[in-house]
Amino acid sequence: MSKQFDENELATLTERYVAMWNEPDAENRSKLIRELWAVDGVQVLADPPQEIREAAAALAFPIPTLEVRGHDALDRRVTRAYEMFVAPGEHIFAARGQATQLSVNLVGITWLMVAQADGSVAGGGYDVLALDEDGRIRVDHQFIGVA
DSSP states (O other): OOOOOOHHHHHHHHHHHHHHHHOOOHHHHHHHHHHHEEEEEEEEESSOOHHHHHHHHHTTOOOOOEEEESHHHHHHHHHHHIIIIITTSSEEEEESSOOEEEETTEEEEEEEEEETTTOOEEEEEEEEEEEOTTSOEEEEEEEETOO
């Protein structure tokens, strides 16, 4: 079933998606993942870091995409990002505006990684979320550095 999302649904999705990355409690973070994502949901890092691209090129492989699939793998992915960027107290993730409906069941979210000390932008990206008929994420193509 195709779904158009209203402003409230897009605002709620944006808020919950960003909250998942900032959530300090592991149990609450896992709960958010299970509520936001389809059981077999996948996140694809569409443009992997330069060092990964260089290593692949040195082995004559095409640039690989990186992906995690399913709640457990997503939990590890989100937890690691939290541990690297939020837990040390240096950064927090924030939405840059509200999610935008791109097409039926397709939503875009622009996010920023903001320094907690002074609010300066340290990074960011754009995620294109393909949602199922229940509004849960089936596929998340994440583009880092595009904000």
